[in-house]
Amino acid sequence: VLGQNGSDLTWGKPTRNEPVNLETFSLKDVKxxxxxxxxxVVDLEQPPDKGRAIALEFQFLKPIDPVKVPFTEIPxxxxxxKYLQSLISSH
Known part of the structure; x- marks a missing residue:
């Protein structure tokens, strides 16, 4: 589960009731x-058709571990x- 509020991204693991293990970080901190x-790592413009493990990896300006947000579908x-890349490019 991924959500955006301004420059903050919150993500967590979906469950039947509500998301759990929520984490938040600012796009302003993303390199x-x-x-x-x-x-x-694959090209956003030419992604593969199939894959088992799919995620967006966020690298930060500070030397901290990247955050990997899992997805179920490549598209x-x-x-x-692409959307989030356009936001960090405009900062």
Missing amino acids: SINLLVDNQ LAVEWG
Whole structure:
């Protein structure tokens, strides 16, 4: 589950009742966004058709571990990735 409020992104694991393990970070702190398919960085403009493990990886300006937000579908991850990339490019 991924949500946006201004420059803040909140994500967590979906459950039947409500999302759990929620984490929030600011897009202002993000240096780059990578699309990962099966733990390999792939091009947002030419993503593969299939993959088992899909995630957006957020690299930060500060030397902290990247955040990986899992997705179930490549097209949805690509849409979010392009949209969020445009937001960090405009900062």
